[in-house]
Structures are given as C-alpha cells and as structure tokens.
Amino acid sequence: MENGYTITDDQSRFDIDAIHRFISEESYWGDGRSRETVAASIAGSFCLAMLAPDGSLAGFCRCVTDYATNAHVMDVFLQPPHRGQGHGKALIEALLFHPKLSAVTRWTLSTSDAHSLYARYGFTNFPKPENQMVRQLPR
Numbered sequence: 001m002e003n004g005y006t007i008t009d010d011q012s013r014f015d016i017d018a019i020h021r022f023i024s025e026e027s028y029w030g031d032g033r034s035r036e037t038v039a040a041s042i043a044g045s046f047c048l049a050m051l052a053p054d055g056s057l058a059g060f061c062r063c064v065t066d067y068a069t070n071a072h073v074m075d076v077f078l079q080p081p082h083r084g085q086g087h088g089k090a091l092i093e094a095l096l097f098h099p100k101l102s103a104v105t106r107w108t109l110s111t112s113d114a115h116s117l118y119a120r121y122g123f124t125n126f127p128k129p130e131n132q133m134v135r136q137l138p139r
C-alpha cells in the first residue's frame with residue numbers, strides 16, 4: 001500500500017487490545033463488548049488489519065464467511081487520525097478482492113452511516129427486506 005501502510009490478514013500482527021478498545025468504546029455497534037468476545041470473534045472470522053507506517057493499528061474489518069458462497073462484513077473502522085485519506089476504500093477493496101474470498105458471490109452488511117462507501121462497491125438495499133430476519137438476544 002502507499003505511504004507505508006500495510007494491510008494484513010495475519011492475526012498474529014493484530015493489536016487485539018486496540019481493536020477491542022475501538023469496538024467497545026468508540027463504535028455505535030459494539031458498546032460494552034468484552035475483550036474475550038472480540039478476540040473470539042476475530043479467531044472465528046476472516047479479518048484484515050491496516051497497520052500504519054509505525055506498526056500501530058490504523059483500521060480493521062471482519063468478515064464472517066464460508067469462503068465459498070456467503071460473506072457478512074462487520075466491525076469495519078478506521079482510527080480517527082487515519083480517516084479522510086482513502087484508507088477506508090483501500091481496506092474494503094482489500095477485503096472484497098482478497099484471493100481467499102474470490103468464490104464468494106453473496107456479500108451482506110449492516111451500516112448506519114456508510115451507505116455511500118459501500119454503494120461504490122455494488123452494495124444495495126436488500127431487494128426484499130421483508131425476507132430478512134434477525135434473532136437478537138440480550139448480552
């Protein structure tokens with residue numbers, strides 16, 4: 001990547017503490033998520049971390065997938081100092097075009113604020129939202 005940034009799927013290079021801190025303290029979707037839950041979700045998913053030139057965590061995304069047909073994108077974020085420089089687009093492109101996910105034909109996600117980012121990559125509203133269901137349990 002340009003400017004010394006690196007995108008990796010090597011989970012040994014992930015700063016779990018920084019990922020947990022952002023998700024549990026700064027995101028609108030993961031308030032109160034425990035470090036153990038974040039670590040388990042990463043271990044059971046395909047993830048990418050964007051590392052700044054100094055090696056610190058610049059961004060992250062997680063994808064729950066079977067690697068063959070379906071993938072659900074979640075926990076996408078950039079740390080505030082790294083926003084507005086095209087890094088979000090680079091992270092999403094790295095995920096959508098990653099060789100390990102090349103067979104996936106159905107991508108889904110939920111977002112409250114980044115519709116325009118995802119629309120540029122072909123994401124649209126569900127054609128039949130009445131067919132979508134969710135079972136949400138309390139924490």
